[in-house]
Amino acid sequence: MTTTPLHLAVALDGAGWHPAAWRVTGARPADLFTPGYWADLVAEAERGLLDLVTLEDFLGPQSAAFHRPDDRTDQVRGSLDAVLLAARLAPLTRHIGLVPTANVTHTEPFHLSLAVATLDFAATGRAGWRPQISSRAADAAHFGRRTTPQLTDEEAREPERIAARLRPLFDEAADVVEVVRRLWDSWEDDAEIRDAATGRFIDRDRIHHIDFEGPHFSVRGPSITPRPPQGQPVVASLAHASVPYEFAARASDVVFVTPRDLAGTAAVLAEVDAAAKTVGRDREDRPLLVLADLLVLLDDVPGEAARRLARLDELAGAPLASDAEIFAGTPDELADLLLDRHAAGLDGFRLRPAVLPHDLTAVTRGLVPALRRRSAFRGAYTASTLRGHLGLARPESRYARKR
Numbered sequence: 001m002t003t004t005p006l007h008l009a010v011a012l013d014g015a016g017w018h019p020a021a022w023r024v025t026g027a028r029p030a031d032l033f034t035p036g037y038w039a040d041l042v043a044e045a046e047r048g049l050l051d052l053v054t055l056e057d058f059l060g061p062q063s064a065a066f067h068r069p070d071d072r073t074d075q076v077r078g079s080l081d082a083v084l085l086a087a088r089l090a091p092l093t094r095h096i097g098l099v100p101t102a103n104v105t106h107t108e109p110f111h112l113s114l115a116v117a118t119l120d121f122a123a124t125g126r127a128g129w130r131p132q133i134s135s136r137a138a139d140a141a142h143f144g145r146r147t148t149p150q151l152t153d154e155e156a157r158e159p160e161r162i163a164a165r166l167r168p169l170f171d172e173a174a175d176v177v178e179v180v181r182r183l184w185d186s187w188e189d190d191a192e193i194r195d196a197a198t199g200r201f202i203d204r205d206r207i208h209h210i211d212f213e214g215p216h217f218s219v220r221g222p223s224i225t226p227r228p229p230q231g232q233p234v235v236a237s238l239a240h241a242s243v244p245y246e247f248a249a250r251a252s253d254v255v256f257v258t259p260r261d262l263a264g265t266a267a268v269l270a271e272v273d274a275a276a277k278t279v280g281r282d283r284e285d286r287p288l289l290v291l292a293d294l295l296v297l298l299d300d301v302p303g304e305a306a307r308r309l310a311r312l313d314e315l316a317g318a319p320l321a322s323d324a325e326i327f328a329g330t331p332d333e334l335a336d337l338l339l340d341r342h343a344a345g346l347d348g349f350r351l352r353p354a355v356l357p358h359d360l361t362a363v364t365r366g367l368v369p370a371l372r373r374r375s376a377f378r379g380a381y382t383a384s385t386l387r388g389h390l391g392l393a394r395p396e397s398r399y400a401r402k403r
Contacts, residue, residue: 004342004347005347005348005378005391006338006339006342006347006348006349006371006376006377007051007289007291007347007348007349007389007390008048008050008051008348008349008351008363008368008371008377009050009051009052009053009054009097009099009291009348009349009350009351010045010050010053010054010350010351010352010353010360010363011053011054011056011293011350011351011352011353012038012041012042012045012053012054012055012056012353012356012360013055013056013352014032014056014062014076014079014356015027015028015029015032015076015355015356016353016354016355016356016358016359017295017322017352017353017354018295018297018309018312018316018320018354018355019064019074019075019076019316019320020075020312020313020315020316021076021312021354021355021356022075022076023315024311024312024315024355024358026355026357026358027355027356028356028357029076032076032078033078033080035085035088035089038055038080038085038088038089039088039089039092040357041053041356041357041360042089042092042093042096042098043092043093044357044360044361044364045096045360045364046093046094046095046096047364048363048364048365048368049095049368049377049378049379049380049381050096050363050364050368051096051097051348051386051389051390052096052097052098052099052128052234052386052389053096053097053098053099054099054100054101054130054236054350055082055085055086055098055099055100055101056079056082056101057079057081057082057083057100057101057102057103057132058079059103059106059134059136059139059142060136060138060139060142061077061078062075062076062077062078062079063136065153065156066135066136066156067135067136067150067151067153067155067156067162068136068137068138068150068151069136069138074316082100082101082102083100083102083115083116083119083129085100086098086099086100086119086123086127087118087119087122090119090122090123090124090126090127091122093123093126095126095381095384095389096126097123097126097127097128097234097386097389097390098119098123098126098127098128098386099127099128099129099130099234099236099386100119100128100129100130101130101132102115102116102129102130102131102132103132103133103134103139104131104132104133104172104173104176104177105133105134105139105140105148105169105172105173106134106139106140106142106143106145106146108217109175109176109177109179109180109183109217109219110179110183110219110221110223112129112131112176112180113179113180113183113184113223113225114183114223114224114225116129116180116228116233117183117184117223117225117226117227117228117233118225119233120228120229120230120233121225121228121229124229124384124385125228125229125230125384125385125386125387125388126385126386127228127230127233127234127386128233128234128235128236128254128386129180129233129234129235129236130235130236130237130238131173131176131177131235131237131251132238133166133169133170133172133173134148134169135148135151135162135166135169136148137149137150137151148169149165149166149169151165151166159240159241160241160242162240162241163240163241163242163243163244164243166243167243170243170244170246170247172216173247173251174247174250174251175212175214175215175216175217176216177235177250177251177252178212178214178251179210179212179214179217179219181232181235182210182212182219182221182398183210183219183221183222183223184223184227184228184231184232184233185208185210185227185231185232185397185398185399186207186208186209186210186221186222186223186227186397186399187206187207187208187222187223187225187226187227187397188206188207188208188227188397188399188400189227189231189397189400190203190206191203191206191207191226191227192226206400207222208221208222208399209221209222210222227397229385230385230386230387230394231394231395231396231397232253232387232394232395233386234253234254234386234387234390234392235251235252235253235254236252236253236254236255236256237251237252237254237255237256238255238256238257238258238293239255239256239257239272240257240258240323242271242275245271245272245274245275246275246278246279248272248275248288249272249275249276249278249279249281249288250279250281252288253287253288253289253387253390253392254288254289254290254291254390255272255288255289255290255291256291256292256293256350257272257290257291257292257293258292258293258323258324258325259292259325259341260325261325262340262341262344265292265341265344265345265346266344266345268290268292269290269344269345269346272288272290276288287391287392289347289348289390289392290345290346290347291346291347291348291349291350292325292341292346292348292349292350293323293324293325293349293350293351293352294324294325294326294327294334294349294350294351294352295320295322295324295325295326295327295351295352295354296326296327296328296334296351296352296353296354296359296362296363297309297326297327297328297329297354297355297359298328298329298330298331298334298359298362298363298366298367299330299362300330300331300362300366301330302329302330305328305329305330306328306329308328308355309326309328309354312354312355320354322352324352330366331362331363331366331367331369331370332370334367334370335367335370335371335374335376338367338371339371339374339376342376351363351367
């Protein structure tokens with residue numbers, strides 16, 4: 001093994017991250033809304049001994065531009081609730097972490113805390129959560145309680161302009177995560193007594209009001225769900241610019257970033273370090289893992305992945321565009337790239353398969369063996385929780401320390 005573990009995740013979304021993926025031979029568009037489809041994908045990821053899978057979520061139909069809806073009918077539209085889907089997958093898996101996306105702009109933090117805590121129980125300590133703000137003003141109309149900023153096309157082209165415009169939503173999101181974390185801690189680990197002889201099911205002194213007061217909401221607590229198996233399920237976020245880097249430094253255990261090359265990797269790592277200093281986070285005391293996103297097309301024959309990308313682009317009628325770097329090559333070529341970036345300081349990678357199941361299988365049966373041949377990836381799971389896979393300690397309840 002390398003001196004520091006290499007973490008690998010896959011991001012699952014629809015038929016794959018290429019908009020034409022649903023149209024190719026081997027895709028399963030008729031199965032996208034069936035649990036069996038997702039069970040097959042996550043089982044394949046677990047066979048590859050990956051740390052975790054992430055599941056995308058939306059508050060409205062997907063759109064070609066992230067910031068506004070469209071009326072296109074030639075791309076996948078519609079999705080399942082990611083947290084509920086993860087709960088369905090939890091008992092079908094044994095080792096892999098399950099990290100659904102859940103919106104924080106239009107969802108109450110109390111409900112989010114219960115949902116993710118319950119998922120951690122269902123997954124016996126393998127749950128995570130990716131908080132996501134609502135960057136489409138149209139989504140607010142589904143709820144009717146508030147409005148949110150509408151990004152212009154010009155703003156949407158520049159990550160820093162996006163972040164500046166949406167800063168209030170990121171500030172609110174950080175409060176949401178803080179409330180959720182306090183609610184997870186509101187039951188101490190030994191709050192449940194379950195002593196039939198004395199008739200005491202809980203120790204009321206070990207269940208705490210959180211009494212959170214902030215500019216966006218106040219939450220008294222406690223949770224109605226006991227402390228999750230991990231104590232604190234893993235919180236992950238996606239960041240492209242300074243404001244979301246600061247959000248990650250305040251709120252997350254893992255941040256997904258999108259450098260385009262080795263030089264960009266160094267720059268992003270420096271920005272994450274700077275964000276941690278800005279918010280006063282000691283990364284020795286509270287580790288923040290940095291995983292880079294890559295959208296991948298993989299084939300064993302050199303040049304075939306690039307040819308396949310060209311065919312997909314022709315079907316879509318436009319070249320593939322992504323916020324993440326696009327890699328088309330062989331598993332061995334990708335293994336070399338990942339190890340170069342890992343040596344530069346990244347903790348790991350979240351891979352976005354362009355076509356499912358093709359590129360997921362290429363990751364688990366091509367890339368993972370290539371990494372193992374380089375003594376760079378595990379040969380078996382050695383932990384039973386997602387925090388364990390990621391090398392994150394199980395934290396003590398903050399309220400237990402104060403008692």
